[in-house]
Amino acid sequence: MNAPVFDEIIHAPNRLQICAMLAAVDSAEFAVLRETLAVSDSVLSKHLKVLQTAGYVEMTKTSGKAARSTWIALTPEGRRALAGHLAELHRLSDMAKVIDSG
Template sequence: MTEPFDETIHAPNRLRICAFLDATDSTEFGVLRNVLGVADSVLSKHVKVLQEAGYVDISKPTGRGRVKTWVSLTKDGKAAYRQHVAALKAIFESPGQPNDTARPS
């Protein structure tokens, strides 16, 4: 396996967050929460881990009405996510490697 496996991204909710954000420019926190089907506190925890790793940006644009929180992948976040996906694909595409647990039929 040549691509690095990223433990920060690999957690299921963080992987889903990165996958969703990779397909968008920016997403409102509430939309992301609904897509994942988790509580605000759960999403906040995972977003904070990704933010501390430099993988996501958080913005709270001010304007009329209630301030909403927006989440987006950084350039480093996009690169890390795509490398992680490549590492996962390499695991599935490399039969016969030491980590292959398939039994002969």
């Protein structure tokens, strides 16, 4: 269990969604992330660059006969950061439940 830690890098809505999607798979293709988030290439690239600079994702470019692809994977550090951030969100949610029932 990771200690609850609010992570401002992950917390931005698109980056949180990217990390959540990547947590469920080994890697995902750039186009799949773009289509799922319904954002432009430039918006997705910007968010991925922030995550990559933090060491949370790694990108691999592949080229085949038909096309070139970019695959994105959550690093072990990224998985730990996401787990800690989600634990903090759960902690905050639990705190709000106590306040609401009080």
